Amino acid sequence: MVTAAAFDCDVLVIGGGIIGLSTAYALTRAAPGTSVVVLEKEPGPARHQTGRNSGVIHSGIYYRPGSLKARFAVRGAAEMVKFCAEYGIPHEVTGKLIVATDREELPRLHALVQRGRENGIPVRELGPAGIAEYEPQVQGVAAIRVGTTGVCDFGAVAAQLAEASGASGAEVLYGEEVRVVDRRPWGVAVRTAGGRVVRARTLVNCAGLHCDRVARLAGDEPGMRIVPFRGEYYELARPELVRGLVYPVPDPAFPFLGVHLTRGIEGGVHVGPNAVPALAREGYDWSTVHPRELAATLTWPGTWQIARRHWRYGTGELHRSLSKRAFTTAVRRLLPPVTEDDLRPAAAGVRAQAVLRDGTLADDFLIKESLRTVHVLNAPSPAATASLPIGREVARRALAHLTDA
Template identity: 50%
Template sequence: MTDILIVGGGVIGVATALELQSRLPDSSITLLEKESEPARHQSGHNSGVIHAGVYYAPGSLKARFCREGVAATEAFCSEHGIPFDRTGKLIVATSEAEVTRMEALGLRARQNGIVIEDVDEAGLRKMEPHISGLAALYSPSTGITDYGRMTEVMAELFTARGGEIRYGERVISGEETAAHVTVTTDQQSYQAGRVVTCGGLHSDRLIRAFGQEPGYRVVPFRGEFYRLMNQPEDLVSHLIYPVPDPERPFLGVHLTRKIRGGFTVGPNAVLAFKREGYRLRDLSLGDTAQTLSYGGFWRMLAQNAGSAASELTASVSKRAYLARIHKYCARVELRDLAPYPAGVRAQAIAPDGRIIDDFLFVQSERCLHVGNAPSPAATACVPIARHIAGQVLREAPAAA
């Protein structure tokens, strides 16, 4: 028996556990995680960027949560000794068409209340001598941190304050009644007054396991990175991003300073053949069959055929990948691209092929499921946790 049960030990699940614990200090709260430690998947396999919220549609949950999340993430890191650096970000336009798109992006950022500055070609060269472009947008509040470590610290705080985390338990099903929710794992069963699931790459499966229809399917995309070798320590001072192409669903290959030193470039986005398929050789016949049998996947592919072909080319050809970097940084050579761990994006695809781009929650009387949680979910984990806690405490009845 537990008052609140949380499924999923990624950054959103652990942040939610900590937030609910702060609001209900006398309640029993249990978190279940199928791995042996927190942040084993998306929370520990990302670029580590603290996003400012430049790209997101005004009025979207992404825009709201990200705007609040920057300050919350920095405050948490400062309080608990987690390294972070407000590096700033330059979104670099390398053609006249990109300059036009960049100007529209700047307008969107200002509509979201994001501080953004216009930089001309001379200003860009002064800020970043190794970067080439016609113009840029400068986001001074963008930064970097270690979200895996942030999740670990949150988990330590949660257990130190009386919360319980049970590792190595995979949730099989959930059954909701008027009195409670019964959650069955591969080891035992629990009864809880309220349940929150934060399933990440398995979010749609968890929602179905609790008897609800998610309205989407997760299609896993592997994001491949390279570590840059043979570069000076001052290669760049800021994060360097290309201007996003509206015809492509992802942001493109960017150059990122790492919180522990060095630089990476990436990610691209190619279909993964396993939901936790971080390596090219990782294969799950069941996961692949679920993707290939889903009509929404083929509709999405048809709607983004050009982008898909380009991403696949960059995946199989290091020279094609390098060409993306050369658009703004010509000094990088083929020999400078060294292996770096990939991430897997849990991309939610609607049945009509639409890429679901905002946060999505599925709620019943006693359960709240975090469905789609795309980037900037890590940046926004604290305000997302506050939102979840507010919804759970306002709408769920007390345990019988």
């Protein structure tokens, strides 16, 4: 018989991004006394998706009504603003414009108005004069203003979640990359690259860019693979051209929002991202290539299905990646005064996009369970916005595994 003394913790969380840390935070509040350990391979929190995005608190307007993304983003946006205010984290509710630059985009813009209303989001429709009222330098035939969108520092949010979880008894360990997962009927044991062994009653996989790999280490076939897409950004040398947040009308066939303009909490304006295949899970530039990871991407059948269906879209993204002139042309559809000299390279991010075997891009958050394990397998944007309700949902599932033990 395995006793409680045989375990190092009740719940072991792999991944110290905003989802893993939000899960730890939720566990310490939902079930005080539950012992929690978080293992993060980097020397600090939020070093990848969480700390490499534009910092937008999304309203939830884009997401299918009733989906996890819609429910968690709408709820999470309000909670994120409250969390930032409570802990003194810089944030601002700025609102944003979604702008149609030609009449062909109007049906999609009107569909977003309807979707926003179904999701309970206040939306205001604007003509060219209304656009100029908010953004004098932006050009468009029509737009909608979403008042609940904001900006914050998600890296600071993750650090605060780690601190608050630690204060409530959770242990967050950095520099601990998980290499082995041994799951048994009585629990789970993991070994890190440094030789540390942690035994837990339940495992939570929040490994982000590596979540599919961790699932397979645990003996589960997740039915998807992470196909990494790099988002490349520029910074606007003349930030006075943009007052707030300006987005194009997105293509509903893709989970990407298109090149947009984001005035961050520090006052600078980020332009981007485009979306190109990354040559490594953490491939933040074209020179970073991990052959084994690239081979895993290329041998997944879904990768080739994406390429076959969407090669025209992908070619355009690659062109904008390799040609600053092409990128500038795309930006000028929204912001005509921009020149190539106005765009300065900024840090890139990588999106952990779950792709199914048939080439379907997972559109919603994807959480799967198996024996003593909860896997978070798709949590790209708006996961940072929705991190507090996602963390509660994952914590609820983990605690159910403890109850069933």
